[in-house]
Amino acid sequence: MNFRNLAFLFAVVSLAAQEEIGLPSWRYYPHEEYGAMPQNWHFTQDHKGLMYAANSMGVLIYDGVRWETIKVPSRLVRSVAADDTGRVWVGAYGDLGYLHTDAVGNTRYVSLMEFVPDSQKKFSDVWSVVPTAHGVYFSTRQSLFVWNGRAMKIFPGDYGWVSLIDHTVYAAKNKTGLMKADGDSLVLIPGTESDADNILSIFPWLGKLFFFDGKLGLLSFDGQKVTVFSPALTEIFNREWANRVAVLPGGEIAVSTHRKGIAVIDSTGRITRWLNTSTGFVTDDVKNLFVDREGGLWAALENGIARIALSSPSSYFNEGMGLKGTVESMCRWRGRLLIGTGSGAFTMRHNRGIQFEKIPDIDGQCFDFLNAGDAVIAATGDGIFEINERVRKLAGYRSAVIKRSTANPNIALLGLKEGGVDYAMDDNNKALVTD
Known part of the structure; x- marks a missing residue:
């Protein structure tokens, strides 16, 4: 094939x-x-x-x-x-x-x-x-x-x-x-x-x-x-x-x-x-x-x-199912499957079979996801985005990886081309806008 x-x-x-x-x-x-x-x-x-x-x-x-x-x-x-x-x-x-x-x-x-x-x-x-x-x-x-x-x-x-x-x-x-x-x-x-x-x-x-x-x-x-x-x-x-x-x-x-x-x-x-x-x-x-x-x-x-x-x-x-671009990342959030590709972020829908819908406003490469509880944080080539009922850009960092700190669960670690950066979340796992 x-x-x-x-x-x-x-x-x-x-x-x-x-x-x-x-x-x-x-x-x-x-x-x-x-x-x-x-x-x-x-x-x-x-x-x-x-x-x-x-x-x-x-x-x-x-x-x-x-x-x-x-x-x-x-x-x-x-x-x-x-x-x-x-x-x-x-x-x-x-x-x-x-x-x-x-x-x-x-x-x-x-x-x-x-x-x-x-x-x-x-x-x-x-x-x-x-x-x-x-x-x-x-x-x-x-x-x-x-x-x-x-x-x-x-x-x-x-x-x-x-x-x-x-x-x-x-x-x-x-x-x-x-x-x-x-x-x-x-x-x-x-x-x-x-x-x-x-x-x-x-x-x-x-x-x-x-x-x-x-x-x-x-x-x-x-x-x-x-x-x-x-x-x-x-x-x-x-x-x-x-x-x-x-x-x-x-x-x-x-x-x-x-x-x-x-x-x-x-x-x-x-x-x-x-x-x-x-x-x-x-x-x-x-x-x-x-x-x-x-x-x-x-x-x-x-x-x-x-x-x-x-x-x-x-x-x-x-x-053919709507999933465009090379797959970079995946995340399960509230029962939904999110896929990050070189063409953006997509979510799986069931409508007479499986189809993928593009998540709006995320158009660049989506390298990684972090399940933050109330939302998903996406690390992309165009910045850091929060995804829940709507999409919100949190920062302009171009990040290829985002992980929760094992030392402090309220801190997310971003991997940048120039090095790393700490990114804070509050006690309710909501991302704090720091940019």
């Missing part, structure tokens, strides 16, 4: 500071680095830890150092999924199959189209692939294909997402409801009947089964009926063109959107943070999300790939 020209603050997040979570770090992979098309659609990880990405030019394989592209006849790959043996199954435009690696390590794509009847070969994108112990499911808007290793079983219909949850296969049949695999059949789960026609994710969360529809938003199923999780979120998702959901290790979910990047949502339905260009992320158009075994969040982007360290205990704040 490139931090040049960014003023950033590295903050260690503790349980006591959950409301001060900033941006996670991430690693961005532009298409020039991996050597294929910019657009990516899906991810999987095999038992060896190798990452696979569904790309508009084929399947990308990444071992942590080197990228490799495996071509498929139709070029455009929409979905990939690794099974327990490490075999990677592939869903492409008008094609489906798997990757095969020979004895000398060469990998190629093997199509299963010869097992699809001619009357069923005219399908478009395979949006999801789910390998199970009983077969591999490939979902399209025309049919659901199930490969058992010998033959292809076909369920005609408009199918959205397919997921394997607790050894059970769930398939979303658009304009019908949620289907469940029962032997060689698919049966409609009572209570899930729905007009949803664009189901994009199915996942377990909060002890319930959730599915995400492009128009209706997050829907939960408690075993009896389907309910909208949050009408407010539905409005946001519709406006920002939300598409996929990933459950994060900490119990939150991440939702990708085409217009506003990634939203992280807690169990109450509150958006705890956005990752998009306004907060310094590389793009607003995110196609899909995947959590790897180390807890990293992979984002399939309109123009590249990113791995985001959302589960890391550290985060940072940048210029």
